[in-house]
Amino acid sequence: MNVSVNVNGQQREDDVEPRLLLVHYLRDVLGLTGTNVGCDTSSCGACSVHLDGEAVKSCTVLAVMADGRSVTTIEGLAPSADEMHPMQRAFQENHGLQCGFCTPGMVMAATSLLREIPDPTEQQVREGLEGNLCRCTGYHNIVQAVLAAAKSGGAQ
Amino acid sequence: MIPAPFEYVRATSIDEALGALAEHGDEAKLIAGGHSLLPLMKLRLATPSVLIDIGRIAELSYIREEGDEIRVGGLTRHHDVEHSPVLRAGCGLLSHVAGFVGDPQVRHRGTIGGSLAHGDPASDLPAAVVALGGSLVLRGPGGDRVVAAGDFFEGFLETALAPDEILAEVRVPKTPGAAWSYQKFVKRAQDWAIVGAAVVRNGHTGVALVNMGSTPIRATAVEAALASGASAAEAAAHADEGTSPSSDLNASEDYRRHLAHVLVRRGLEEAGA
Amino acid sequence: MAHARITSIDATDAAQAPGVVGVFTLADVGLPAVPGIILLNQDVKRAPLADDVVRFVGEPIVAIVTEERYQGEDAAELVFVDYEPLPVVVDPEQALKDEVVLHEVAGTNVVMRLGEPPDEHLFDGCDVVVTERIVNQRIGIAPLEVRSAAAAWDGERLTVWQATQMPQASRDAFQAMLGLEPGQVHLIAPDVGGGFGAKTGVSGEELVMAWLARHLDRPMRWLENRTENMLAMGHGRAQIQRVTIGGTRDGQLQAYRLEIIADSGAYAGFGGMLAFMTRMMAPGVYAIPKVESTSVSVVTNTTPTVAYRGAGRPEAAAAIERAIDLYAAEIGVDPVEVRRKNLVANDAFPYTNAAGTTYDSGDYQRALDLVVEAADYQALRAEQQRRRASNDVHQLGIGVAVYVEVTGGPYAGNEVAKIEITPDGGAKVYTGTSPHGQGHVTAWSMLASEELGIPMDRIEVIHGDTDLVPVGGGTAGSRSLQLGGAAVHQASLELVELARKRAAEELEANPDDIVLDKIDGRFHVAGTPAVGKTWAELAIVEPMTVESTFQAASSTFPFGAHIAVVDVDTETGKVTVERLIAVDDAGRILNPLIVEGQRHGGLAQGIAQALCEEIVYDEDGNLLTSNLADFTFISAAELPSFELVPMETPTTANPLGAKGIGESGTIGATPAVQNAVVDALSHLGIRHIDMPTTPQRVWGAIQGAVR
Secondary structure (H helix, E strand, C coil): CEEEEEECCEEEEEECCCCCEHHHHHHHHCCCCCCCCCCCCCCCCCCEEEECCEEEEHHHCEHHHHCCCEEECHHHCCCECCECCHHHHHHHHCCCCCCCCCHHHHHHHHHHHHHHCCCCCHHHHHHHCCCCCCCCCCCHHHHHHHHHHHCCCCCC | CCCCCCEEEECCCHHHHHHHHHHHHHHEEEECCCCCHHHHHHCCCCCCCEEEECCCCHHHCCEEEECCEEEEECCCEHHHHHHCHHHHHHCHHHHHHHCCCCCHHHHCCCEHHHHHHHCCCCCHHHHHHHHHCCEEEEEECCEEEEEEHHHHEEECCEECCCCCCEEEEEEEECCCCCEEEEEEECCCCCCCCCEEEEEEEECEEEEEEECCCCCCEECHHHHHHHHCCCCHHHHHCCCCCCCCCCCCCCCCHHHHHHHHHHHHHHHHHHCCC | CCCEEEEEEECHHHHHCCCEEEEECHHHHCCCCCCCCCCCCCCCCCCCCCCCEECCCCCCCCEEEECCHHHHHHHHCCCEEEEEECCCCCCHHHHCCCCCCCCCCCCCCEEEEECCCCCCCCCCCCCEEEEEEEEEEEEECCCCCCCEEEEEECCCCEEEEECCCCHHHHHHHHHHHHCCCCCCEEEECCCCCCCCCCCCCCCHHHHHHHHHHHHCCCCEEEECCHHHHHHHCCEEEEEEEEEEEEECCCCCEEEEEEEEEEEEECCCCHHHHCHHHHHHCCCCCECCCEEEEEEEEEECCCCCECCCCCCCHHHHHHHHHHHHHHHHHHHCCCHHHHHHHHECCHHHCCEECCCCCEECCCCHHHHHHHHHHHHCHHHHHHHHHHHHHCCCCEEEEEEEEEEECCECCCCCCEEEEEEEECCCCCEEEEECCCCCCCCHHHHHHHHHHHHHCCCHHHEEEECCECCCCCCCCCCCCCCHHHHHHHHHHHHHHHHHHHHHHHHHHHHCCCHHHEEEECCCCEEEECCEEEEEEEHHHHHHHCCEEEEEEEECCCCECCEEEEEEEEEEECCCCCEEEEEEEEEEECECCCCHHHHHHHHHHHHHHHHHHHHCCCCCECCCCCECCCCCCCCCCCCHHHCCCCEEEECCCCCCCCCCCECCCCCHHHHHHHHHHHHHHHHHCHHHCCCCCCCCCCHHHHHHHHHHHHC
């Protein structure tokens, strides 16, 4: 089937199997390997991307469902090659990542969270990230990063 | 981790969807948000050979007041149900419960119709709709029929929705003055309820239970006790009557029965009983 | 099937499926046994694919090679294996009876036994003796990235990319098992998404894949899915313990016995060995005159156990800390006070515990004081009292744990570093460690920069590629800073010496008169800063490289004290962790941000074991918790922000004064939380609740007490 998807601002046209998961389309067809697969039950959120600006789990979306829509992956979040997105900068400054595997999904989920709750409490951040699992950080610095990003344009 | 192969059909209108369903019969499944069906397909527990994607049918995504009801299109996403000012004002329980479904990413995709049609007794919305005494509009080739929520859920993953029908609309009473509560008991925030209790009080009281049987269960004994003047605690003692909770990884039958008592009592108290 | 004889494998349909290149069984690949990190028992070998008997659900049986991944999942459904079921034994205590023996050659399920027969007089003279059976439950390790590997053969050499914590050891293992000569395998560890001890050694799946790359002469890759990872990567912990503790009525400990039944899983690998570490650390931070421990490791029809953050030491701390609380409850003395009375004294270091382990340095009293103060322990006890008096539905529990553990061990280790000055005056640091989130690039740059006077952004740290770093011990067991960092530090000093001599020649001065201006990165004669040579100027003459092996004087013993504050909803049994206050002392801190991050991660995993995570099998050996929906991997919503108290007690084991922080958080947090849950309900007479303290388990304990 043909799909036409706007990915990180670029229009892409590809012929894909209906069962191709969006995450595999992004990784294997488009070579955007920033988005990761961490589970097979839609539990971990490592695959989170923005579909029309809202965080979704790309392992639970078929590529064909993204036809005619826009997808932003972690690669497309930063305003330019020289400048990080405020959420990325907040993660860096607050040591919000260690191995980095969950991080793209966390950043995409957190950015979407701030668009909906611009000034969250710690509790709202923790609950807002309940669909994103991390084994390395214990979440402490991830939460700090999101709270810091809330004060520095992280919802962009 | 990968679904078995299937054919994919995108329906851009209800008629197209109904036509495709008729054409493919029980080889086909409707898919909207996909967050009930795709996880099953990825584990190959479901292997439909045709998926009919109705997710783009804009005319089925709406929330509007209609007399003493609020009517929600079947394709309205949980996120939109959760944040709807109309529902928050007029049927707070429904919007509140929608905010408990899965996690934020799930709520950006999953739809109320999809969740109800899936018929999982551990889901949040079925019990809410049953407690509210809502009704569901099922649209088929012959037109619409309206089924009371209490009659819609027939068994584990079995509903009154015929293979050639779409769950087009959910109707709930508009009750701005109602008090309500949703008690969802989980070990971990993103989990399905081990047991849940949805309570709404608007003159009379509606109580329905999550994961206490093969369908959401109306706690009629609780409601009757309340109607005859019982306190919240006294009424809640009846919470597990008529239920058949299972024993599984997360809880034994006895523990579920106990939780039902506690959650119903707390739900009633929070709703001012 | 958890235990069955394979009577036939029919892969004819699979072989014809779209995209299938080949289907391979053990007979087709003819590869030797896969020892894992160690082969614990010669009679219990594990073939890379199942031989004629499968011994756990998830044991790989057939390898299917396809052009694309999706095709493999389809083809796998077309492989039909016929089994003759054998009786299944999942419970280690049951396995001990040897009614169902998993490995015929061994003739028994016991794969390792340690310790002497118990001394029946051990507790003679004790006023009070308490004993309890404790389960340190099997846990899923669940790094966010599952296992994956790729291999390509160029006719002479095999390049292998593997998500591993130990690239050099893996290279050696691939070479040995594939019958290749030293130098024929080039192993690269790319970015690895978490390991926690489990991404060590070479698995059967990876070995077969590498073999296939040569056999088919095509680059190959393998990526498991999460269910396969939960079934087959390996599980952690899994000990059944009996603790017996005795002492005086006023709180003086006299004797302690720890008996361990360790579940090795279906084969005898590293997991079965971990009881060795547990025994080493059995007495913990306490000066107990008489200590005895024994262990027996048995195989069961379950996933093999492997190292998981702490690897044997959390089990020791969990046991002794529960025992202390049981003893404290029996004599009616506050658990903090009992601990205070029995801690190893500050002037006792280096201290050899009753198990024969020598702790390098410690100040357990101060750790306990600091955590008690930071937690405002008295206020917590007052709040607990208030809630008990008013019969509050929500009871407060305060749990204490004081722990010590061994890192960079069990015996003194070493690590290699090579530093090369580049023509532009920068530096390349080659390290034998293999970071996967621990920040070694930053930390080693800091160490080198500090000695060399070269800015951090001009220092490159290279790791994980065995052609570039042929010798190394990898990253595990919290070894990296105290061995790898010490090696970088040592190599830096040696390089400065080398440069000083060269500068002396060029400046025609005495080497003793040459100083390094670290701000400018310039060597000059003391007192004559105007005339000097920069690193770049020295390197242009002739390349400057130093390779140095650092040998530690001993392994090291980080320690700490944790207090957990929990809320127990007595109507439902639900436990909420409200606060976790931690003192973790791993010697001198190099980079506070990195250390805090390691502590946070460890605390979360430690809490998770006490609170909600467990691996569950049914009696037929089916894994019921085989994905992240059923395995309740802890999320941000279940955890508080942590309260960390800094403390540094240096070690003399290395010049950095550093011990390993990586596993400490895990070791203290688990018993702190478990003790807190029991403490919340102690007024009901409850003395013990096994982990995880799920709502049902806690509620069950309350029901039992009320009755």
